[in-house]
Amino acid sequence: MIFNIEYETMPREALEAIQLRRLQATLNRVYATVPFYQKKFEEAGITPSEIRSLADIQKIPFTTKQDLRDNYPFGMFAVPMDNVVRIHASSGTTGKPTVVGYTARDIGTWSELMARSLSAGGATRGDIIHNAYGYGLFTGGLGVHYGAEKLGASIIPVSGGNTKRQIIIMKDFGPTILTATPSYTLHLAEVAEEMGVSFKDLKFKYGIFGAEPWSESMRQEIENKLKIIAVDIYGLSEVMGPGVAIECHEAKAGLHIYEDHFIPEIINPETGDVLPYGETGELVFTSITKEAFPVIRYRTRDISALNPEPCICGRSHVRMKRVSGRTDDMLIIRGVNVFPSQIESVLMQIDEVEPHYQLVVDRKDNLDTLSVLVEVGEQLFSDEVRNLQNLEKKISKDIKEILGVSAAVKLVEPKTIARSEGKAIRVIDNRKL
Amino acid sequence: MKVEQISVFLENKSGRIAEVTGILAESGINIRALSLADTSDFGVLRMIVDNNQKAEEALKKQNFTVGKTFVVAVEVEDKPGGLYKILNILHKVSINVEYMYAFVQPNSSNAVMIFRFEKLDEAVRVLQENGVVVIDGDKVYTL
Numbered sequence: 135m136i137f138n139i140e141y142e143t144m145p146r147e148a149l150e151a152i153q154l155r156r157l158q159a160t161l162n163r164v165y166a167t168v169p170f171y172q173k174k175f176e177e178a179g180i181t182p183s184e185i186r187s188l189a190d191i192q193k194i195p196f197t198t199k200q201d202l203r204d205n206y207p208f209g210m211f212a213v214p215m216d217n218v219v220r221i222h223a224s225s226g227t228t229g230k231p232t233v234v235g236y237t238a239r240d241i242g243t244w245s246e247l248m249a250r251s252l253s254a255g256g257a258t259r260g261d262i263i264h265n266a267y268g269y270g271l272f273t274g275g276l277g278v279h280y281g282a283e284k285l286g287a288s289i290i291p292v293s294g295g296n297t298k299r300q301i302i303i304m305k306d307f308g309p310t311i312l313t314a315t316p317s318y319t320l321h322l323a324e325v326a327e328e329m330g331v332s333f334k335d336l337k338f339k340y341g342i343f344g345a346e347p348w349s350e351s352m353r354q355e356i357e358n359k360l361k362i363i364a365v366d367i368y369g370l371s372e373v374m375g376p377g378v379a380i381e382c383h384e385a386k387a388g389l390h391i392y393e394d395h396f397i398p399e400i401i402n403p404e405t406g407d408v409l410p411y412g413e414t415g416e417l418v419f420t421s422i423t424k425e426a427f428p429v430i431r432y433r434t435r436d437i438s439a440l441n442p443e444p445c446i447c448g449r450s451h452v453r454m455k456r457v458s459g460r461t462d463d464m465l466i467i468r469g470v471n472v473f474p475s476q477i478e479s480v481l482m483q484i485d486e487v488e489p490h491y492q493l494v495v496d497r498k499d500n501l502d503t504l505s506v507l508v509e510v511g512e513q514l515f516s517d518e519v520r521n522l523q524n525l526e527k528k529i530s531k532d533i534k535e536i537l538g539v540s541a542a543v544k545l546v547e548p549k550t551i552a553r554s555e556g557k558a559i560r561v562i563d564n565r566k567l
Numbered sequence: 568m569k570v571e572q573i574s575v576f577l578e579n580k581s582g583r584i585a586e587v588t589g590i591l592a593e594s595g596i597n598i599r600a601l602s603l604a605d606t607s608d609f610g611v612l613r614m615i616v617d618n619n620q621k622a623e624e625a626l627k628k629q630n631f632t633v634g635k636t637f638v639v640a641v642e643v644e645d646k647p648g649g650l651y652k653i654l655n656i657l658h659k660v661s662i663n664v665e666y667m668y669a670f671v672q673p674n675s676s677n678a679v680m681i682f683r684f685e686k687l688d689e690a691v692r693v694l695q696e697n698g699v700v701v702i703d704g705d706k707v708y709t710l
């Protein structure tokens with residue numbers, strides 16, 4: 135079901151007219167109210183009045199995560215605190231968290247976009263939504279919550295954790311839609327199995343998963359284990375939260391970006407040049423309806439591509455490819471762009487559990503070499519050396535086939551790959567460029 | 568007839584075997600047989616111990632990957648041709664030995680060897696039919 139037929143299926147020309155009007159209004163407002171943007175525009179020698187077409191957006195400088203950090207906590211707000219009704223913050227794995235604010239109207243917009251997203255993912259007002267996204271400073275839990283209420287569905291605000299209780303609620307309340315991170319979903323499946331609860335006996339039909347990178351093979355695993363249709367949702371607190379883009383359950387092929395509220399661009403992360411449709415690069419967003427925390431050409435550091443082809447669901451909004459990595463992680467090895475998440479999906483197909491791995495890049499005699507360290511967990515282990523050697527060969531062959539680079543695979547003992555805050559450090563680049 | 572063997576994944580770094588045996592010693596576990604198969608990068612340490620569960624727990628606590636496999640303990644006559652005789656029996660019926668290693672057993676005239684076969688049950692049957700002594704699992708741990 136399409137929640138807002140008028141806007142979600144709007145013909146391109148009408149949509150672009152709305153985008154331009156909203157963009158100009160946003161630029162005028164940030165120029166007048168946010169000293170950071172005023173200074174940036176002045177340094178670039180432009181004023182909002184010079185933006186006369188959507189293509190002119192390329193004249194405006196980018197905004198980075200560092201800019202948000204430099205203005206911690208409220209320096210980027212475009213309204214007085216009197217008008218801010220909600221504050222969220224993203225976890226700061228390195229340095230300060232990013233703080234974002236919402237006016238009452240922003241919360242209304244977000245709820246509308248989440249209601250659209252839940253509908254695109256298969257939900258209707260008759261559904262019961264089991265929301266296992268965390269409630270709190272993180273935007274996941276409350277984002278889904280407000281969207282579900284806007285849609286008119288019944289929401290169970292379970293939040294994260296206490297997994298056994300979650301399974302009991304699933305059994306007793308009969309929710310039909312699951313919203314959670316993909317990794318927590320697989321954990322739920324494991325615990326359910328331990329408790330002797332089969333997803334066949336539960337009422338789930340659709341699942342809406344996001345807030346972390348996941349792969350196509352993980353989707354298959356979730357769909358098989360939970361007997362549902364699983365779609366990918368995208369969002370980040372800097373831009374709004376979940377509901378910036380979502381896959382429709384009809385096509386499950388790319389995430390429709392709500393272009394009446396955000397202008398997406400794909401840029402070359404090295405040069406900043408805007409890339410044409412279809413090309414892979416860094417995703418950049420400009421919000422065009424937000425009041426409290428507008429972002430102008432915000433560099434997400436997420437790697438994606440845009441697809442303007444019409445979709446079978448009838449929505450006219452452009453689709454972004456599932457995020458395949460982060461620009462921070464992008465490695466160029468012998469001229470080939472390599473993202474750690476691609477290696478992860480190779481390993482996932484072999485291991486079927488979350489792999490612990492690390493990429494080590496060196497340069498010997500002017501030639502880049504890639505080593506992939508893989509921790510040998512119980513799933514991978516064999517007491518026969520030959521099997522382990524075959525495993526190394528298979529991983530290396532799959533990497534070569536899928537990524538187009540040769541890699542030396544080395545099996546290592548569990549917990550030997552350096553971790554930072556519980557997460558394995560994915561890349562060590564020893565090249566001195 | 569089967570004996571449960573535990574195996575541990577080790578990177579080829581000095582001191583790793585000592586570490587494993589140290590962990591087992593601290594937990595009061597007796598190693599009855601041990602073999603290491605290795606490449607230049609990694610190795611697999613296989614052991615028969617007197618308390619598998621305790622050994623597995625102790626090793627996992629120290630983040631080792633532990634596997635369990637069924638193997639067979641076979642008495643080998645302690646004289647020239649003893650091992651040949653056994654391998655010959657198996658060869659005739661095309662049963663492959665995946666690997667084998669010796670068992671420490673000082674108080675007997677016969678040696679004991681640990682064998683790993685893909686066709687484990689068939690191998691046990693063939694050996695017994697040919698008069699080879701296959702040692703009962705329960706006895707092996709406390710030989």
Ligand SMILES: [Zn+2]
Pocket residue numbers: 381382384385390445446447448449
């Ligand atoms: Zn669609």
